[in-house]
Amino acid sequence: MELENYDSFPQEIPLIIEDDIFLYPFMIAPLFLSNEENIKAVEDAIEQNKLVIVTVSKPGQEGKREKESFYDVGVVGNIMRKVSLPDGKVKVLFQGLTKGEIKNFSEDNPIYAFVDRLIDEEYSQESVNSIIDVLREQVKKLSRINSKFPVDLIKTIEENDDATRIADLISSVLRVKKEDAYKLFSERNVEKRLLEIIETIKKEIESFKIQKEITQKVNSKIEKTHKDYFLKEQIKAIQKELGTDNQKDVEIKGYKRKLKKLKPFMPKDGYKETKKQIEKLSRMHQDSPDSALLQTYVENVLDVPFGKYSDEKISVENVENQLDHDHYSLEKPKERISEYFAVKEMLEERKIESLKSKGTVLCFVGPPGVGKTSLANSISKALKRPLVRIALGGMEDVNELRGHRRTYVGAMPGRIVKGLVDAKTMNPVIVLDEIDKLGANHRGDPTAVMLEVLDPEQNNDFRDLYLNFAIDLSQVIFVATANDARNIPAPLRDRMEFIEMSSYTPNEKYHIAKDYLIPQELEKHGLKRSEIVLSKTTIEIIISKYTREAGVRNLRRVFAKLFRKAVKKLLKNKDLKKVSINTKNLKEYLDNPIFEIDPAEKKNSIGVTNGLAWTAVGGDVLKTEAVKLRGKGILSVTGNMGDVMKESSKISYSVVKLLIDNKKLKIDKKIIPLTQKEKEEKVELEPSEVYKRFDIHLHIPEGATPKDGPSAGITMATTIASILSEREVRSDIAMTGELTLTGKVLPIGGLKEKLIAAYKAKMKLALIPRKNFQRDLDEIPSEVKEAMQIKAVDTIEDVLKEALV
Incomplete structure (x- = not known):
């Protein structure tokens, strides 16, 4: 066309x-x-x-x-x-x-x-021809460098004299940017256009030359690398054939050199064993299956930090300062820890070496989140020694602690030895976390290993099965933690001193939140203190209604949740300078309150008594309820009670019957139902008929929660006495204590947690066993003792005298 x-x-x-x-x-x-x-x-x-x-x-x-x-x-x-x-x-x-x-x-x-x-301007053919000749030379140069350059193009431009056509043909194959292509395309002055094309070709030639040089350098480097690799592999193969491979010799010499340095600090049998295995490795062919296992063993032994100790001297002042800096309250645990290190410091000062390693092993016992592991962290910081944490929860295999024998595939040292290797010192602080959760099965009993580890008379000669020689653990400071000391076997308990860590009071939680948790969480979330407004009342509501625990772990999580939402709000609204969290808008951040200890009822009730209980997350107030039904004197109990509490209920029932029979619990005869015949004959009934003609149903609410323990005796007895005598129980009184069959009140455990729960529930009076009153009252926080009256009781009569209206 x-x-x-x-x-x-x-x-x-x-x-x-x-x-x-x-x-x-x-x-x-x-x-x-x-x-x-x-x-x-x-x-x-x-x-x-x-x-x-x-x-x-x-x-x-x-x-x-x-x-x-x-x-x-x-x-x-x-x-x-x-x-x-x-x-x-x-x-x-x-x-x-x-x-x-x-x-x-x-x-x-x-x-x-x-x-x-778009038509080109007029031009002189003679002047253009000379430019075209230069252009053809440059195109030929480019074609020689660029293998992708179209070969037939050279022939076309040599046979053509039309300058515009030549310029178009060459422009179409050049690699140029859009802007440069536009300049070449739109230029109407033919001479100028041809000269620009020549310049563009020259730049392209230079570019190709540089690329070619780089490619050649890279290829030569790759070829050299490949060549060196193949030569080295050939040398290795030749050396293997001749038996002159010196790499193994270099490694063996290195092992011997390390062993020689460690000799003064290693036990003699350990030195002999390691030397023997190095000699065996040197005679063994490196492709032998046992060679790798033996080499791993030698390397593991030489990694144990024999002779390396933290030089920092023990200072009880440093320990006290660190504990006070890291923890609020916990006065008794902190005092016992400082005493422990005071003894260590004295032995160091007086250079009594024989007793330096004979210290007691401390075991912190308490509910989750009260600061057991963090106390160990503080000890580590104060002594400037590495901290090694060994989690014992659920551990059943004894070889986890003692190591595997080298006859097994995948054998490795035990957790104790690996802890020393990681710490790079022979006297670190080792935390044995959750020692109460060690389990025994067909693979052995890990608690038996702990007997050797924690016994000061034995742990200077602890034998790891993998190492196959004894190592000295006497300089290690062992600290154990447990939730319930009753789950620890008796022989192991005998080797430890238990430091009880009970629940924090609401006031203690407030100070911990204010001085520790909030500043730490603000820093973690990148917030400044001025950007968050949190009043004391708001913090107290968070503590009482959004957490239910003995410690402060969940409380930390609640503050983390608050600050995450605050960060999001600040990022979305750049004009907002600070976020105020108060009692009015708290539900926007945390929804509805989750936990709440029910406060004391305002009205007294028949057959309802406030009992105090210990749980894994602190104390609680458990109401015990009872009703009587026409029957034959049968007692039935519900509420998911354990065997101990079921027995307590039977004892309580028998004690109340005895009180009625002995006329120590007055029964109004009007409440005993009469048969028609008895009415006609005007029979005078004995008070004991009240428990013969009624069945008692005793219940502890929240049946989904298992309940057990020897401290509900007086609570059950009071409830049964109230329902049989139809006398009201004071609603503002709470009690705890176990009963004997003769009506004596026995002491109980967990008193601090129980009284804190009574304090939270705003009780006015708490009844506790006499022995607890005499020995445990000093441990009760002053704010609890000031807020309510605490009375000691000896017998069930004392309890009923205070409780029944």
């Missing part, structure tokens, strides 16, 4: 905007179009037998069809063929005929553009 077959220029023709490359007039090229305006332009051109102009979008403006988004020059040509593709695209075959310049473009009708032909 020729231009003469179409309307003369300038004229309005459809516009196609390409995203990638400039086309040239001599080209017949396929175009893949997906843009709706481009497809419409093609359809209009075919329908109206019109030419089209193909131009290119500017960098970063791809896909747009606005006045400034594409170049004002392009190729005018015709559509030879159009094929619709399945994915909605259109493929057209475009034939370029001439260059065109877009004179006008309306965004109201973006399909068309007003176009005129």
Whole structure:
């Protein structure tokens, strides 16, 4: 097709905007179009037998069809063929005929553009010919360097004298940016255009030269690396064949050198054993299956830090300062720890070596979250010794602690030895966490190993099965932790001194939150103290209604939750300077209160008594309820009670019957039901008929929660006495104590937690056994003793005298 077959220029023709490359007039090229305006332009051109102009979008403006988004020059040509593709695209075959310049473009009708032909300026053939000769030389140079350069192009430009055609042909194969391609395409001065093409080719030649040099360097480096690798492998193979591989010899010499340094500090049998194994390894072929196992053993032994000790002297002052800095309250545990290290310091000062390692092993016992492990951390910081934590919870395999014999596949040292290796010293602080949860089974009893580890008379000669010789653990400071000391076997308990850590009072929790938890959590969440407003009342509500625990672990989680929400609020609202959390908006952050100890009832009730109980998360107030039903004197109990409490209920019932029989508990005869015959005969009934003619149903609410323990005797007896005598029990009184069959009140455990629970429930009077009153009252926080009256009781009569109205 020729231009003469179409309307003369300038004229309005459809516009196609390409995203990638400039086309040239001599080209017949396929175009893949997906843009709706481009497809419409093609359809209009075919329908109206019109030419089209193909131009290119500017960098970063791809896909747009606005006045400034594409170049004002392009190729005018015709559509030879159009094929619709399945994915909605259109493929057209475009034939370029001439260059065109877009004179006008309306965004109201973006399909068309007003176009005129772009014709080169007049030029002197003689002056252009000399430039073309230079251009041909440069093109030949480029073709020799660039293997992808089209070979037939050189022949075409040598046979052609049309400067414009030559410039177009060469421009179409150059690797240039859109902006540079536009300059070459739109330049009308032929001489200037040819010179610019020569400069572009020179730059491309230089670029290819640099690339070629880099490629050659990289290839030569890779070849050298490969060559060195293969040579080394060949040398290794030759040395193996000749038996002269010296790498193993170097390693053996290194082991012997290390062993020689450790000799003065190692036990004699350990030195002999290790030396024997190194000699055995040196005679063994390195490809032998036992070689790797033996080498692992030697390396493990040489990693044990024999002779390395933390030089820091024990200072009781440092220990006290660190404990006070890290922990609020816990006065008795802190005092006992400081006493322990005072003895150690005295022995060090007076250089009594024989007794330095004979100290007691401390075991912190208490509910979760009260600071048992963190006390050990503080000891480690104060002594400037590494801390090793060995979690014993659920450990059943004795070899975990003592190590595996080397006859087993995958044998390794025990946790104690690995702890020393990790600490890189022979006198670290080792925390034996959850020692009460060690379990025994067919693989052995780990508690038996702990007997040896924790016994000062034995632990200077602890034998690890993997090492196969004894090591000295006497300089290690062992600290154990447990939730319930009753679960620790008696022989192991005998080797430890227990330091009880009971619940924190609400006041203690407030100070811990204010001075420790809140500052730590603010720092963790990247907040400043000025950005959060938390009042004392709000903190106290969080403690009382959103956590129910002996320690402060859940309390820390609650503050973390608050601060996460505060961080989110501050990030979303940049103008907000601080977040105020108060009693009014607390529910927005924490929803509804989760826990609440029910306060004392205002009215007295018959058959309802407040009992005090110890739980794993602190104390609690448990109401004991009873009803009487017409029957034959049968006692039934419900509320998921354990065997101990069931027995207590039977004892309590018998004690109350005895009180009635001895007329120490008065029964109004009017409450005993009479038969018709007895009414007619006006029979005088004995008080004992009250428990013969009624069945008693005793219940402790929250039946889903298991309950057991020897401290509910007086509570059950009071409830039964109240229901049988129909006398009310004071609602503001709480009690704890076990009963004997003769009515004596026995002492109980967990008094501090129980009285704290009574204090939280706002009881006015607490009844406790006499022995507890005499020996445990000093441990009760002063705020609890000031808030309510605490009375000692000796017998059930004393209890009923105070409790029944």
